[in-house]
Amino acid sequence: MSGSRVGVIGAGYVGLTSAVCLAERGHDTVCVDVDEARVRRLSDGVATIDEPDLPELLERGLRTETLHFTTRYDALADRDVVFICVSTPSMPDGSADLRAVDAAVGELATVLRAGAVVALKSTVPVGTTRRVADRLRGNGIHVVSSPEFLRESHAIGDFRHPDRILIGSDDDRPADLVASLYPPGRLLRMSPESAEVAKYASNAFLAVKISYTNSLARLCARAGADVTDVTRCMGADIRIGAHFLQAGPGWGGSCLPKDTAALLHTGREYGVVLPEVESARATNAAQAVCIADTVDRTIGTPISEARVTALGLTFKAGTSDVRDSPALTVCAELATRGAALSAYDPRLAGIDGEMLRAAAIVGVDDPYLAAKGADAIVVLTEWPQFRELDWARIADQAPGAVVVDTRNLLDAATLADVGLTYLGNGTRGGF
Ligand code: NAD
Ligand code: UGA
Numbered sequence: 001m002s003g004s005r006v007g008v009i010g011a012g013y014v015g016l017t018s019a020v021c022l023a024e025r026g027h028d029t030v031c032v033d034v035d036e037a038r039v040r041r042l043s044d045g046v047a048t049i050d051e052p053d054l055p056e057l058l059e060r061g062l063r064t065e066t067l068h069f070t071t072r073y074d075a076l077a078d079r080d081v082v083f084i085c086v087s088t089p090s091m092p093d094g095s096a097d098l099r100a101v102d103a104a105v106g107e108l109a110t111v112l113r114a115g116a117v118v119a120l121k122s123t124v125p126v127g128t129t130r131r132v133a134d135r136l137r138g139n140g141i142h143v144v145s146s147p148e149f150l151r152e153s154h155a156i157g158d159f160r161h162p163d164r165i166l167i168g169s170d171d172d173r174p175a176d177l178v179a180s181l182y183p184p185g186r187l188l189r190m191s192p193e194s195a196e197v198a199k200y201a202s203n204a205f206l207a208v209k210i211s212y213t214n215s216l217a218r219l220c221a222r223a224g225a226d227v228t229d230v231t232r233c234m235g236a237d238i239r240i241g242a243h244f245l246q247a248g249p250g251w252g253g254s255c256l257p258k259d260t261a262a263l264l265h266t267g268r269e270y271g272v273v274l275p276e277v278e279s280a281r282a283t284n285a286a287q288a289v290c291i292a293d294t295v296d297r298t299i300g301t302p303i304s305e306a307r308v309t310a311l312g313l314t315f316k317a318g319t320s321d322v323r324d325s326p327a328l329t330v331c332a333e334l335a336t337r338g339a340a341l342s343a344y345d346p347r348l349a350g351i352d353g354e355m356l357r358a359a360a361i362v363g364v365d366d367p368y369l370a371a372k373g374a375d376a377i378v379v380l381t382e383w384p385q386f387r388e389l390d391w392a393r394i395a396d397q398a399p400g401a402v403v404v405d406t407r408n409l410l411d412a413a414t415l416a417d418v419g420l421t422y423l424g425n426g427t428r429g430g431f
Pocket of ligand 2: 206210256316
């Protein structure tokens with residue numbers, strides 16, 4: 001259905017992406033956020049997150065007046081459907097912090113008209129949609145679960161071409177209305193409880209897959225095998241699938257760590273142990289120690305006197321997001337052991353300099369200067385441009401350095417040719 005009046009609450013990765021894409025689809029879209037500075041910048045056409053195609057869609061939505069940003073909830077009074085896209089971070093016990101969701105629901109109860117539909121897009125534990133529905137039923141407001149599956153750095157593309165559209169509802173009319181707002185895609189309908197569990201189950205499965213690969217990498221390095229060949233074979237089996245089989249420094253970002261923790265917390269509430277997810281988290285927690293041990297073992301100087309250069313700080317390539325970045329965890333482990341850290345990232349300008357200083361990381365906006373005098377260079381993010389660096393020039397800056405390639409990004413022969421010691425992740429002669 002085009003031409004609906006929609007609202008979006010939260011202008012972060014999910015909310016802003018949803019808002020610009022819903023406006024692109026012809027829906028009159030109002031996006032509410034409590035962050036006044038963010039609302040002001042977005043209203044001025046400044047993209048506040050780093051996503052391909054976002055600046056153009058934002059500009060078009062504002063120019064055609066299909067898209068508005070505000071801090072005022074009463075701007076949602078005439079909306080047909082409102083998507084809740086606020087953050088649900090981890091509490092200290094691993095559970096999802098639902099305060100922002102509850103605050104948004106409290107505001108909606110006072111402004112929405114009877115017959116409106118609220119779609120919960122934030123990732124929330126099983127039972128939340130029904131609880132919110134009970135709260136809003138007296139106001140004649142319907143509530144459905146509509147979890148989001150977009151990936152950062154592909155957010156707009158994922159919204160435009162979803163591999164699945166998930167709607168959890170016992171009631172057809174609000175579910176059909178919400179489904180009609182999305183681009184065409186494979187629609188999956190189920191109960192709110194199933195939809196909520198399916199979202200956590202999907203992220204946790206991805207985490208399990210990567211941790212399994214990282215454990216296999218340890219075995220391959222010791223047994224003289226190559227994990228990239230092993231996963232190439234595994235991935236050729238369509239029952240396994242080729243994605244999410246890349247060894248790395250561990251999985252991070254704003255979702256996989258918090259969602260695995262929340263799933264385990266939900267399991268505990270229901271008296272169910274999820275050992276696969278527990279061990280995926282344990283494997284992940286051990287990655288930084290394993291990488292720091294490798295640096296410690298292979299450089300010629302004591303680690304407390306060593307200079308280490310990190311190549312990559314973001315949690316994956318294609319974004320400036322460093323939330324829960326495994327690169328920062330590895331840097332913290334090296335810093336704890338006394339190493340002096342410099343770092344280069346292609347998106348350094350978009351990373352909070354204060355946060356780097358607090359982590360004792362010297363950010364350098366030039367990879368060659370960053371590598372000057374390094375005893376070890378650790379590749380932590382899979383930026384393809386690291387492959388194209390002039391490695392002979394780096395070898396001049398850091399003669400004899402050990403290169404620990406946690407992402408298996410570089411060409412071992414090129415590095416050996418210029419006199420650098422190359423260690424791949426889960427490869428013969430690596431770590
Ligand atoms: P985010 O932190 O980038 O953005 C959240 C936004 O909500 C912020 O702008 C914040 O100011 C705003 N906000 C907080 N409380 C508010 C309130 N009461 N009213 C209005 N605005 C409020 O978060 P995100 O990464 O977009 O994630 C949002 C939700 O979507 C989370 O539950 C997350 O797990 C889920 N999710 C995220 C992704 C992703 O790739 N980032 C993908 C799928 C699902
Ligand atoms: C993840 C999911 O992929 C999305 O489907 C989901 O919507 C989102 O979480 C969410 O719920 O928020 P995202 O956090 O953007 O998306 O990141 P991913 O692309 O999944 O990467 C997560 C981490 O795993 C990164 O640190 C990445 O480098 C690492 N990774 C990924 C590997 O180490 N190996 C791989 O093979 C793949």
